[in-house]
Amino acid sequence: MKNEFSKMDAGLLHLANKKVLLKLINQKGQISRSELSKATKLTPPTITRIVDELVYKDNLAEYIGTGSSNGGRPSMIVKFKNEGNYIIGIDLGATYIRGGLVDLNAKFVYEIQVPTEIEKGFSSIIEKVANVIQKLKSRQELNSKVWGVGIGVAGLVDSKTGMIESSPDFGWSKIDLRKELEDRLGLPFFYDNSTRLMALGELKLGAKQNLKNFAVINLGYGIASGLVIEGNLVKGHVGFAGEFGHISVDTESSVKCKCGMYGCLEALASGHRIAALGKHALTNHNSQILNELCNGNPNLITAELVAKAAQMGDKSCLKIYNEVIEYLCKGIGIIANLLNPEIVYLGGGISLNEQFLFDLVQAKKSKYLLYTNTDMPIVPSTFGEQATIIGAVSLVLEKIMNLELLVEE
Ligand SMILES: [Zn+2]
Known part of the structure; x- marks a missing residue:
């Protein structure tokens, strides 16, 4: 019995050490084995064994020669291998299906966008998603690897099971997209809500990666948010946190929301x-x-057309935007006063290329913010219309860095 346990402990320890080394190699871009040993206090033979594995077995790192000797024997330099290792990110939206083939540094190699044509129904959409993935996959060079596919979908997505519990935009409930696609394409699939993925992308790869508290608001044909608190993406009790579109901003309103309530922000x-x-x-x-x-x-x-008319001086359209942004700022005030984020990012189709919208927000926001939050910047999200793809990619990248996608020995 004792032997079994010590064997298991050794395996776990090996995995834990390997994760630490992979993260270090990724952070530094390239680093010598002796520097890895210094940084981790692991012995040189352990470093060699694990790095050899990352290089020759997992193909996540490569040796690129030796560094200066500093008196002793020159140490081998190892580099994080983003080339030849790919992730596919998909933004499954109600208007467009967008997809990107990116390397492990989230650099786009190829990108596709096709209209969703939601009216054609479920099987047509699945067919289109599968085609987009196939096309992206066909752009990888020989002997390279696609590690997995991340997909962001509007709606209530159970990130553990990949089940779309409900997506009002698509009229779907209890849809197992993973099963539909995984069998067909032979790649691992991962899902989450598209706005939560925007926040994950911002957290992992955004312009300010050290932020621990921020919110991403997705302004599209619906409204949603992704919240990061103390460095963690908030999921909530059963994974449906962030339904910002369904907070009430007008209790007297007679406008019924598609959720059934009245006066929702969305x-x-x-x-x-x-x-x-x-x-x-x-x-x-x-x-x-x-x-x-x-x-x-x-x-x-x-x-977009209403925004254009408003900017050209159309009084009715300007009135519409004034009203809508007032509600939005009320909503942002609730998030800000509750969570005290460092920044609020605005993304999604409605916010793209609309400085006009940010100017209106700027003019109205202080009315709803506690004095502690009045300096809080409200800025465009880092990745614009690629935000959900980048988030979907970060989801898979996280799995790779946690060594969850390695082939079993
Ligand atoms: Zn609602």
């Missing part, structure tokens, strides 16, 4: 709502500039 301030208000302004003949921009066709009115 019902009052989403891209969907902005477009609906724009259409309303058009039919009431209140909006000459918008009328010109959409050639009198209400079906062409989007939140």
